[in-house]
Amino acid sequence: MGLEEKLPSGVLLTTVEQVAGYARKGSLWPATFGLACCAIEMMAVGGPRYDIARFGMEVFRASPRQADLMIVAGRVSQKMAPVLRQIYDQMANPKWVLAMGVCASSGGMFNNYAILQGVDHVVPVDIYLPGCPPRPEMLIDAILKLHDEIQATKLGVNAIKAQDIQESLALTAPATLEMRGLLP
């Protein structure tokens, strides 16, 4: 609704943050966006062996308006890219994107003109999940890590503060070129 973003900083805001984070991670409805073989693993996650319903996530919404999470499961072709972006734009805030598999993360084995070299060329990605295709356990792991991130999401003035801190850290961080020894 937007009201929660206008609260003054303090105990009220942090409490609302926690409740909102809990509710958002407790009912993270995915949009149906299966593109290739990863989609089969994504469907397996909905089945009895892995059962994503435990996290309240079996409600795959056909309409992007009601979805919170876009699981990009599979390689994105150049032709699919505008469609993917449109679906993303149609989703209501707050929304998250999970790039499932190496193809969605970086193009993977499809190093050619037809395939987008990573879905982050068209939409901001919140979590990358490697694997070709990743097993359902890995998808659940990625989703749980995303849950933690959602729980820790700040609102309103706190969000702006967190953004500033992130930016200053990014400005002082050494470029990959300058890093020596074992990479973190």
Add this chain to the structure above:
Amino acid sequence: MNTDLGVFGNDPWWIVVIKAIAIFVVLVLVTLFTIWWERRVVGRMQNRIGPNRVGPLGLLQSLMDGIKLALKEEIIPKSAYRAVYWLAPVISATMAFIAFAVIPFGPEVSILGVMTPLQLTDFPVSVLYVLAVASIGIYGIVLAGWSSGSTYPLLGGLRSSAQMISYELAMSMSFVAVFLYAGTMSTSGIVAAQEPIWYAIILLPSFLIYVTSMVGETNRAPFDLPEAEGELVGGFHTEYSSLKFALFFLAEYINMVTVSALATTLFLGGWRAPWPISLWEGANVGWWPLLWFLVKVQLFIFVFIWLRGTLPRLRYDQFMRFGWKVLIPVSLVWIVVVATARVIRNEFSIATEDILLWGAGLLVIVVIGGWILQWRSSRKEEQAEELAALTDDGPFDPMAGAFPVPPMPGQEFTYTSRVSQRPLAAATVTPAVTSGPSSTHLPDDDAPKESSNA
């Protein structure tokens, strides 16, 4: 049947307020519970666990869904008709709530020293009121589909309204038998009239028709065509997000509760205790009936969930054919049977139960017999058509429709060679035409070679 509506409308204002708020709270809580219950039960039916992370046993799942939806961004499409777009979910949700005003939850109880029935109000035509309110609820769906300014919601809204209007006919007709039998349309009167025996037993066909049509009326599986994702994305609420979508969600589940409560009231004896418990004298007084009522409503809701976990979705034409060609004619015939039984009872003195049981048996036989006859005749027609098609077509043409086709049953496969179709080769390779299957698979270039070998 003499019904006394004098007990209604005499409550002090604060009792009315308490009752109204209680109904609202109960409906919201039942909705929250039903969503969780449905997801758990469907999960169990599919060998899964279902939501279990939020709260004990995942009980807070639907509450979390609600909070999350409330905190989401509200998107209104540019092409939407804003006023109507805003009004549609409100109509849907309010109509779902106010239908419950005439549902009897229990007999007269004492609330803070005031004796009052556990029912907000009642009037001589309260079942008609429920039907009318349900019909107005359809406006919410139609307007939502139309005002979204998008194609899928429009098609979904039209489909929803067509479906609900069609099934409302069968639903209302199943009530006629109850009205004829109870002699009243007031819900409390109908509950009182079921003291000797439930209408689900003596008016079994009506009950079955109602149970079928109530599934169609609430857009639930297997009749959830308006929400067929593969065809219509999300149906009428495709463009709705945030709280407005939550309102539609709420309305859908309250409608489920409403039709279940109506089924309980009209056919399962309302708040009256079921048979073994009714032997206990205190079963039908005080607050106990509230429990029986809620248990019966839950029973229907479980049937809804069971159906959803079991049946695939019907095709639109099958669904419409079922509603118009089976449910409505059957209920019309059944109404005639019930009316005849009433006249016979009034004119001669034969027990109505006997007549109705015989009538029900007769109806079942007629319907099943009709179906069998129709099935057999349609099968014969199909066979005749197949035969006719075979004889009409004449000899087998392997290139019918310009691409290779297998022979139909009864047709004989005759080998042909593409070689023979070439005028130049045809002159030299005549034996290849009759030489058997091997020649048919040969590429054109090989054909002359083979003939030279021969």
